[in-house]
Amino acid sequence: MSGSRESSAQAGSGGADDLVGIGFGPSNLALAIAIADHNRRDPGQALQTGFLEQQAAFGWHRGMLLEGATMQVSFLKDLVTMRDPSSPFSFLVYLQQRGRLADFINQKSFFPTRIEFHDYFEWCAAEFAGDVAYGQRATEIRPVVVDGRVEAVDVVSRSTTDPADEQVRRTRNLAVGTGLTPRLPEGVELGDRVWHTRDLIFRAPALTDRPHRRFTVVGAGQSAAEAVDYLHRTFPDAEVCAVFSRYGYSPADDSPFANRIFDPDAVDHFFDAPESVKQDLLDYHGNTNYSVVDGDLIEQLYRTVYQEKVQGRERLRILNTTRLTGVEQGPDGARAMIRSLTTGEEFALDSDAVVLATGYRPVDPRPLLGELADACLTDGQGRLRVDRDHRILTADHVDVGIYLQGGTEHTHGITSSLLSTLAVRSGEICDSLLLRRTARDLRTDFGRGAQVGVAAG
Ligand SMILES: Cc1cc2nc3c(=O)[nH]c(=O)nc-3n(C[C@H](O)[C@H](O)[C@H](O)COP(=O)(O)OP(=O)(O)OC[C@H]3O[C@@H](n4cnc5c(N)ncnc54)[C@H](O)[C@@H]3O)c2cc1C
Structure with missing residues (x-):
């Protein structure tokens, strides 16, 4: 890849994070939680992560936190419950810690105000304060090439208050969660x-x-x-x-049958459907x-x-x-x-x-991906091809996983930019990171074994 840095294997991906998340809105916050839940369960297989967020502190559509405005989604579709109701990051645990569990129940509503849900998000985000570089805008992704393969990327970010302050983080995987743009x-x-x-x-x-x-x-x-x-x-x-x-x-349309379009299963159905059916589903249920x-x-x-x-x-x-x-x-x-x-x-x-x-439109991640964008596969309409595990399909020489948290309505359906399936999507990305790391480790061990075999022979 032209202009890419050729490095030795050690300087290549050695010491790199397993994942850098770009943007720390609800999507990557849910991913941070899914990974933290995994790391707690299986410390031996812990994933190393870091996140970049251009805002000075966590904020979810702060400019529209209007008094009394309510969520358009049930509190049970918080950042974890649909993946693991026993996670310590559920809205119910938040309520209990804030001393409002009984008061909330007495309201008899599934729909908290956005101000309350924002407080819930902030409560979750506070747990990851050490993992998030706030006030840092990701500006460039530089591939790290070893023996012709993109083994890692350097994520370059600049401080939003001091452009001279540039940071670089090396990682084997990216989660692009940069949200929508007006x-x-x-x-x-x-x-x-x-x-x-x-x-x-x-x-x-x-x-x-x-x-x-x-x-x-x-x-x-x-x-x-x-x-x-x-x-x-x-x-x-x-x-x-x-x-x-x-x-x-x-x-x-928030009637129960139509609401199923927001279920995790609907993502499977949508993903597997022919292109024309995908479009029909988006047309039928756009009014949700x-x-x-x-x-x-x-x-x-x-x-x-x-x-x-x-x-x-x-x-x-x-x-x-x-x-x-x-x-x-x-x-x-x-x-x-x-x-x-x-x-x-x-x-x-x-x-x-x-x-x-x-309204808003999704942000195309390709300008940020720089020369790596050329290695991303596209469909007949120039849209990114995205696998079921939310990873962009890339050319064979790219080992780095580029996961999309949003901007995938054409492949994963209407929940792509919404909160409904964040918990489950984040679990799927976490599983995929683990699977791919295991596969890489096996390849490395196999390579080593083969080398030992040759030397012994
Ligand atoms: C007013 C409003 C209300 C909504 N209410 C609901 C609702 O009730 N239910 C629902 O399902 N959906 C709702 N939505 C949809 C909304 O898209 C999701 O709620 C949610 O914001 C998606 O989270 P996200 O993390 O993907 O994106 P965002 O929340 O947009 O977060 C993206 C983050 O990435 C950061 N970022 C962007 N570029 C960079 C960069 N280059 N470097 C570093 N950081 C970067 C941004 O600063 C931002 O913090 C609402 C949307 C709006 C506008």
Whole structure:
């Protein structure tokens, strides 16, 4: 591989970690836990790991930790229970340690608030403080080549506060858990008054100067509806306009049979299905996750709209069948240009801020993988080929395992970017790491044996 470092076997993978995880969100946190649970059970076969996280501390979508917003997934789909209900990292153990187990049960709800679940994640993450380099952004992966084989990689990272601070970690496997990146409407750029929902509660509370005119929220999914609700509550002197192309918010399908699409078994079914069936399943069940809203929130927003009609002061305005065509940023606001999809009429909404609740897209890991990207196999559509154990299929000369935690909807189905199967997926990755290490050790022993045999002969 051009430009790769040729090293002796010892300098190659000797002393390397078994795994470096890039990103320390819930996915790689669940993996850290699965490995810690394994290491506790079988210290003789312990895996050596390290993680890099660009944030200064653990944080899960902090910009959307809105008061009262609840999880879209049962607390039983925490970071461990679906893999091992006896793990010390379950939500129930967390509740017990926080002294809230009975109080939580009395609520009779499977759905904690996001603020509480964030606290649970932080409680888990605290156990791994020594294994995570916070404030370090992975910037480059350099293959370590020994006798023509990629035996390890050097993961280069830079401090987010001091770019001169560069660290390098050598590892035999990578777990890429870098999450999703905001999707923006074409031609629209973020600015002081044009925000993605990702930053909502970092930005909105700063707009304290009254009077407020209007906030415009673009999108019809869960984050959009939550942003509308939050802005309406937070700025009682402002109008809040919801702009979306649908006729109305649509409810998320969380009915029990459809919910099975989030089961660990569904990953097997999806993985083994022909390509056309995969696409059908994503189309049939997209409404469990995409562009849909929790039913209770829809009802609540509708009640608000109706009550405001009764009172003659309509502050919450649903501008359905409309589309954002552009945004002009100004010093103290932003003008959203809107087109009606039914009449073609164009109009402007002068707003204190325009909030883009336009969702996220997976991050392609290939730019980060650098020259190793050329060794990753792709399908007819240029998408990464990923094995059942969540490892990218690579050319034969690559011994390094590159595991993907997300961005695998095309191979593993709709749970790829969600929490539902994190516990089980992490267990599968841990098992795969162990299996592949054993296979490598056997190969090495065999090689040694063969060498001894030759020398003896
Ligand atoms: C507001 C909101 C609510 C949600 N609620 C739910 C829910 O209730 N149920 C559900 O199933 N899903 C939910 N989701 C989906 C969400 O994708 C998952 O909850 C979860 O965040 C996936 O975890 P992750 O670790 O894969 O990604 P992330 O949580 O995005 O974590 C990725 C991490 O990688 C770090 N990172 C990125 N690049 C680098 C780099 N180069 N170097 C170092 N670090 C890096 C990031 O800083 C981040 O901390 C929600 C999403 C949002 C936006």
